[in-house]
Amino acid sequence: MSYLKTPPNEQSRQAVSVSAGKQARKTQRRVEALLDHGFRAKSFWHSLGFALEGWWYLLKAQRNFLIDLVVAAVVLGMSAFFSISTLEWVVVILLIGGVLATEAMNTALESLVDLYTEGAYHPKAKIIKDVSAGACLILAVTSVTVGGVIFVPRILAALGA
Secondary structure, eight states, X not given: OTTOSSOHHHHHHHHHHHHHHHHHHXXXXXXXXXXXXXXXXXXXXXXXXXXXXXXXHHHHHOHHHHHHHHHHHHHHHXXXXXXXXXXXXXXXXXXXXXXXXXXXXXXXXXXXXXXXXTTOOOHHHHHHXXXXXXXXXXXXXXXXXXXXXXXXXXXXXXXXX
């Protein structure tokens, strides 16, 4: 084995390290290119414009975001119909905002993973996407549970049960 400069397992570690370094440099160059081509906000109004473009993208391209908006409208209508308390309004509004923000972050994270992997399958990319979607699910289930606590008694009372 004296003819090998480094042991085989060390050679493979070095190859992986070089590969990871190349990928990191490639990603850094992409980010720098984005920043150099006008993706920096010049003022508050530019930042607001970018945020509105993000909303528009979510509305156009994300089915789950649209579903969340429809559910939010129904919940707000039920909140007004049942004259919920001020504290209940605060909870409902915070949960709606949380669900929409989590869905937006999930979309951003998935897009970032897709940019990095260039559409190629990678087990770590799958974990990132699955965990991000799981965070949306956790908040959605929590919101439905809180909605049940707030609205089920009122619905049953309205039905005379």
